[in-house]
Amino acid sequence: MTGRTTGPGIAQEPRPDQDDDLRGSAAAQRYLAELRALGVQTLFVNAGTDFAPLVEAYAQGGSAIERYPVPVLAGHENVAAGMAHGAYLMTGQPQAVMFHVSVGTANAVCAVINAARERVPMIVTAGRTPILEDGALGARDTAIHWAQEMYDQAGMVREVVKWDYELRNAGQVEAVLRRAVSIASAHPRGPVYLTLPREVLAETAPETDAADPAPPLVVPTGPAADPAAVQILADRLAQARYPVIVTTSAGADQQTVAMLSELCERYAVGVAEAGPRYLNVSADHPFHLGLPTEAFPDADVLLFLECDVPWIARRGEPRTDAFVAQAGLDPLTSGYPMRTHRFDLGITTSAASLLTALEGALADRTEQIPPTRADMLAGRAEDHRQRLQATLPRQGRGPITKAALTQALSEVLDDDAVVFNEYWADPRILRRRRPGTYFYLPAAGGLGWALPAALGAKHAAPDRTVVAAVGDGAYLFANPAACHHASAKHGLPVLTIIANNERWDAVDASTRSVYPGGIAVRMDESRLSNLAPQPAFARYAEASGGFGEEVTDIDQLRPALRRALHAVDVEGRQALLDVRCAR
The missing domain is CATH 3.40.50.970 (Thiamin diphosphate (ThDP)-binding fold, Pyr/PP domains)
Structure with missing residues (x-):
């Protein structure tokens, strides 16, 4: 089925509430169908007793089964969440995982922290032990349902997810999932957490009016670089004797790899990588200086682009007289309790937005660029390659x-x-x-x-x-x-x-x-x-x-x-x- 893009990173499919097979169906069926409608192709799972309504939903799928995510079973929660992480890195689309109540969530916390630090839009869901002790379809029917209930199950992950919620009524399914996907996909992206009580999944969802479909999900765009800040940075980069752009994760947005490479080559700017977690620039770039510590003794202007830890003082740091700019979706890395690396200019921006703006600003300043800078940077890059080869x-x-x-x-x-x-x-x-x-x-x-x-x-x-x-x-x-x-x-x-x-x-x-x-x-x-x-x-x-x-x-x-x-x-x-x- 061909998807339609309605916002950054989201390729939606036709809404399931237009299919008669899903009218008046259980919340579990509507949950699966809405996930698929929001572009989630796969549901990575490690199942338990709370999955009974979902098992039944897949069994009853009928002609609607193609509108459900494909279930992929893993033998451990860390494996399921890690698979979702890897799938996102290949597709750029939000991924969904589901675990077994409190204990399954506990096994997956490590993987959720990984996803949070890498801004992976993951819809992390888990069953919640049945709320009711009796009297409803899906109520408690085994002793473990008492022991697995927690006062605050979501508390295990609340510090690292962007949003958490508990599905409280079958009529909420579409609205809750749309909010979950939109928050996870908005910049800076990250995981969200949703708990699903078994009785709610087993409820019959109210019928929807096919003539009144929900509007397409639109995700807010990322922040654009402040024009005044771009002009200041462009002046500094153009006039510098030894300018260097240092990055750790700019390549998380793959379109920036060519942008960064071309900007540095066109305007004679060195590039270095601080503990790269993505391919940020080709290894063959003519001005690739290797580690930033190799450039620190001489660099007079440094732009740290998407660097959560730009330097470690005991291993080397910028000169005290160097101009230091930090830029990214969260240049303060506010999710880290302590992180005090100095800067003279901070810019909240997506990497693509900043590189686009810098390209235009530097094009107006080519006459300010020292004519010998390109040869100097090429020589330093070759020195780095020779030192590395010798090891x-x-x-x-x-x-x-x-x-x-x-x-x-x-x-x-x-x-x-x-x-x-x-x-x-x-x-x-x-x-x-x-x-x-x-x-x-x-x-x-x-x-x-x-x-x-x-x-x-x-x-x-x-x-x-x-x-x-x-x-x-x-x-x-x-x-x-x-x-x-x-x-x-x-x-x-x-x-x-x-x-x-x-x-x-x-x-x-x-x-x-x-x-x-x-x-x-x-x-x-x-x-x-x-x-x-x-x-x-x-x-x-x-x-x-x-x-x-x-x-x-x-x-x-x-x-x-x-x-x-x-x-x-x-x-x-x-x-x-x-x-x-x-x-």
């Missing part, structure tokens, strides 16, 4: 390091492949070039994200090669049995590559950072980070019908990667490489 291992020699693994992966992937990176794949070495082909662990660091997200991406884009690059600790967090089960059940062949050093590196690195000369470092204290002995991870994939292989020899790394990609792309089955890496 890479020689092919086929030495232990398997994370850098060696990343380099090998970059050589075997095609340009259209999508990589979900949970820690080890250095984007400077991976060198992705196309928008939407690289995603990093969300800012909140909720582990177990990459593999579920890769599965959701594969579901939304079945013709793409999808890779989950995870560490051994992150893989364990992902509920791997549930992930491989979902891959086999729904026909989602993704490649999982585990950089396995039998440790939680983040724990050790944090200890070295805080106590560089401490006893723990001298003694190699590892009781809180050592994960040995590890299971035979390759068998996890094999148990679900996939290809699995353990790699211990660097000479076998590239052949193993090609065998695994063949299993995924040609044989159509999931694959896992357990790569035993040096610490």
Whole structure:
């Protein structure tokens, strides 16, 4: 069915209340049909006793069943929510998930935090244990319904969602869902939370008048850059000796990748990436300076565009005399309780709006741009590439390091492949070039994200090669049995590559950072980070019908990667490489 776009990010379909099969139907049927009408193609679920009205609705669907979201079952809530996250990254459309009452929500909180920090418009729904103890269809009928009720179920996620509500009457279904989708989709986007009591889902919804359809859902546009602020910023960028645009997440809006690249090249502005979580600019950009800390000693004008943490003082910060601008949908990053990085100019704007406005303003200032600036920036970018190249291992020699693994992966992937990176794949070495082909662990660091997200991406884009690059600790967090089960059940062949050093590196690195000369470092204290002995991870994939292989020899790394990609792309089955890496 062809959708119709009625607002940013929303492709609606014909409303279900025009179909006689849904007149006077149960609220559960109207709920499913309204989700689909609002552009939600898939409902990722982990079900429980509260789902009975939905099970019946799917069974009774009749000719209306094509107007319901396709249900995708996952064996754990974190997997379901992670799949929804990955599907959004592929489609740009709001996604919906549903969990089992309070306990299901509790299992999914980590994934909801990830979605909140990355501004993912996710409609997070959960059953609510039946309100009534007796006397209505859907009332309590098992002892667990008393124990699972909470005084404030939504309180578990209220701090990180944009809106929460409880469906109170069958007649509210359409209005409540329309508000949920519109709030989730409005900038800055993010998840919302809706609880669904079982009795309400089982109620008969009032009939609607097909001659009086609801108006199309329209989502407010994002904020535009203030014209006066743009002029100030353009003056600074044009006249600077060493201007740099630093970004972390501008590429979340994929149209900005070409915009940023062209603006920097046309007007001789350097570009650097601070912990990039998206592909923000091609790795081959002639003025790509690498890490912002490499530019800080010389940069006299810095624009931090969609950078939630623009710098970490102990690792390097802008010069005190540098002009610093911060811009984005929320330049203060107001969702973070403390974040006090200085700035001389702040602009609330979408990245696309600012880059469009800057393009026009800089076009009027080309005569102000120092004529030698482009050559200087190109030289600095080449210096960065040479320094990075010098750190890479020689092919086929030495232990398997994370850098060696990343380099090998970059050589075997095609340009259209999508990589979900949970820690080890250095984007400077991976060198992705196309928008939407690289995603990093969300800012909140909720582990177990990459593999579920890769599965959701594969579901939304079945013709793409999808890779989950995870560490051994992150893989364990992902509920791997549930992930491989979902891959086999729904026909989602993704490649999982585990950089396995039998440790939680983040724990050790944090200890070295805080106590560089401490006893723990001298003694190699590892009781809180050592994960040995590890299971035979390759068998996890094999148990679900996939290809699995353990790699211990660097000479076998590239052949193993090609065998695994063949299993995924040609044989159509999931694959896992357990790569035993040096610490």
